[in-house]
Amino acid sequence: MDAGEERSLSRDYYLTLAAWCALIAGSFSWYYWQENKGVADTVAKEARAILDRDNAYRHWLVEQGGVYVRPTEKLPGDPYLAHPQRDVVTKDGLRLTLLNPAFVLREVQLRQADPKRGRSRVVSLTPLNPDNAADAWESRELDHLAGGFDRFEIVQTAEGEELRALRPFFASPPCLSCHAAFRDNQLAGAITTRVPLAPYRETSRKALGAVALGHGVIWIAGVAGIGLSHRRRRQHAADQRAWTRSVESMNAELEQRVAMRTEELTRALRELESFSYSVSHDLRAPLRALNGYARLLDESLGGRLDDEQRNMLERIARNAEKMGQLIDDILEYARAGREPLKRSAVDLDALAREIAREQAEHYPAARIEIAPLPPVQGDAVMLRQVFANLVANALKFSARREQPLVEVGGHVENGFVHCFVRDNGAGFDMAYADKLFNLFQRLHREAEFPGTGVGLAIVKRIVERHGGSIRVEAAPDAGATFRFSLPR
Numbered sequence: 001m002d003a004g005e006e007r008s009l010s011r012d013y014y015l016t017l018a019a020w021c022a023l024i025a026g027s028f029s030w031y032y033w034q035e036n037k038g039v040a041d042t043v044a045k046e047a048r049a050i051l052d053r054d055n056a057y058r059h060w061l062v063e064q065g066g067v068y069v070r071p072t073e074k075l076p077g078d079p080y081l082a083h084p085q086r087d088v089v090t091k092d093g094l095r096l097t098l099l100n101p102a103f104v105l106r107e108v109q110l111r112q113a114d115p116k117r118g119r120s121r122v123v124s125l126t127p128l129n130p131d132n133a134a135d136a137w138e139s140r141e142l143d144h145l146a147g148g149f150d151r152f153e154i155v156q157t158a159e160g161e162e163l164r165a166l167r168p169f170f171a172s173p174p175c176l177s178c179h180a181a182f183r184d185n186q187l188a189g190a191i192t193t194r195v196p197l198a199p200y201r202e203t204s205r206k207a208l209g210a211v212a213l214g215h216g217v218i219w220i221a222g223v224a225g226i227g228l229s230h231r232r233r234r235q236h237a238a239d240q241r242a243w244t245r246s247v248e249s250m251n252a253e254l255e256q257r258v259a260m261r262t263e264e265l266t267r268a269l270r271e272l273e274s275f276s277y278s279v280s281h282d283l284r285a286p287l288r289a290l291n292g293y294a295r296l297l298d299e300s301l302g303g304r305l306d307d308e309q310r311n312m313l314e315r316i317a318r319n320a321e322k323m324g325q326l327i328d329d330i331l332e333y334a335r336a337g338r339e340p341l342k343r344s345a346v347d348l349d350a351l352a353r354e355i356a357r358e359q360a361e362h363y364p365a366a367r368i369e370i371a372p373l374p375p376v377q378g379d380a381v382m383l384r385q386v387f388a389n390l391v392a393n394a395l396k397f398s399a400r401r402e403q404p405l406v407e408v409g410g411h412v413e414n415g416f417v418h419c420f421v422r423d424n425g426a427g428f429d430m431a432y433a434d435k436l437f438n439l440f441q442r443l444h445r446e447a448e449f450p451g452t453g454v455g456l457a458i459v460k461r462i463v464e465r466h467g468g469s470i471r472v473e474a475a476p477d478a479g480a481t482f483r484f485s486l487p488r
């Protein structure tokens with residue numbers, strides 16, 4: 001595995017892991033927060049219920065202006081109540097004593113008080129009964145009371161967390177009979193209660209424990225999944241690498257084999273070429289002899305031959321000549337492929353004009369137009385052959401026109417010199433265009449347009465050896481245009 005890939009894989013791994021941990025931590029925090037909020041809400045609800053209950057009771061007691069009970073030894077009379085009818089005797093001689101609302105309420109509260117469910121009392125900043133004095137928290141809340149709403153606060157005490165709640169109440173005319181100091185609507189005091197949070201916390205802790213366990217299990221499963229998938233990805237990457245390596249080695253092997261075969265083929269081709277070259281070369285001498293002796297025979301026998309015999313001798317000589325031409329062309333073709341390229345700057349324009357001048361002599365009727373040609377890097381001798389063959393071709397195939405026209409031109413584009421040689425001659429069917437550049441390939445009968453069918457093969461060979469390409473556009477009886485390109 002290359003280092004970059006390895007690094008990116010493990011970076012992905014750690015990022016995913018971190019994201020997973022953050023997700024689990026976030027989820028748990030949310031539960032935790034919800035749970036705590038739940039506890040506070042529940043406790044507040046509880047406290048409000050207690051305040052409601054006590055307030056309702058106190059209301060009723062105040063409405064009654066207190067409650068008359070029979071005095072007992074334990075409770076001979078209300079010690080803090082200064083009231084003209086505190087102690088009364090009925091017509092039947094029953095003795096009764098008046099209990100103030102705060103007293104009765106307290107008695108009830110004392111009997112109800114379950115410290116776990118909250119303790120409540122009635123307090124004031126200016127109490128008749130000093131026991132009813134507001135403590136520090138109550139005093140502060142009473143001081144701050146503006147609209148007279150319920151106040152709630154969770155505070156820390158020596159016994160632990162508890163919710164403190166307070167509901168203010170106000171003086172009204174019935175109060176004044178006992179609380180001479182009150183003015184109507186004045187803030188009189190408050191019912192307060194305190195609810196310890198411990199039992200609720202206990203329940204919530206249990207719930208949170210279950211949630212934590214669940215989160216732990218999910219977290220571990222996630223971590224395991226991420227780890228497994230990371231391993232699988234590494235494995236996959238390793239497999240891919242092995243596969244790539246094997247493909248590469250197969251490719252290399254294949255390439256080597258191709259190179260070997262190519263070399264073998266090239267060697268065979270070279271041997272074949274040098275064989276045909278020497279055969280062709282060696283054929284020239286006997287051909288020359290054949291030709292020579294035919295002419296000699298013709299001369300020495302002179303008048304003693306009849307027409308038929310002379311005709312036969314002539315045919316021998318002509319065929320030998322033709323064969324010689326063919327051999328020359330083949331040798332030329334072979335040379336175009338064998339000779340090393342001698343590259344130099346070639347002035348194509350001058351070269352084309354010189355060729356046109358030379359060849360125009362044989363075709364006095366033809367017009368040759370040469371547009372300026374750009375210079376190119378290449379083998380001057382070979383490029384000369386290219387233009388010579390193409391121009392000769394063009395002249396040959398347009399010779400029968402009333403106004404034979406051969407055009408030559410070129411321009412530079414994309415680092416290549418593009419040239420064309422166009423004629424208005426016999427043309428040919430494009431269906432045969434592929435064959436045109438093959439050795440000995442002819443599209444016209446020999447009697448019509450003489451030639452060996454080697455010239456264009458030579459042209460193609462030279463252009464391709466220069467790293468260029470050649471193609472042709474033509475139509476029957478509408479001329480042909482040869483276009484070739486050479487790298488500059």
Ligand code: HEC
Nearest residue numbers: 066080081100102103124127128129132171175178188189
């Ligand atoms: C029958 C007489 C009586 C009436 C009516 C009465 N109270 Fe009281 N109140 C008392 C007495 C006596 C105490 C102190 C008793 C105790 O703590 O045992 C007291 C206690 C209180 C306290 C607690 C603080 C303190 O002073 O000890 C508040 C607050 C209070 N009364 C407000 C009111 C209001 C408000 C009303 C009218 C809605 C009212 N009372 C009506 C007699 C009365």
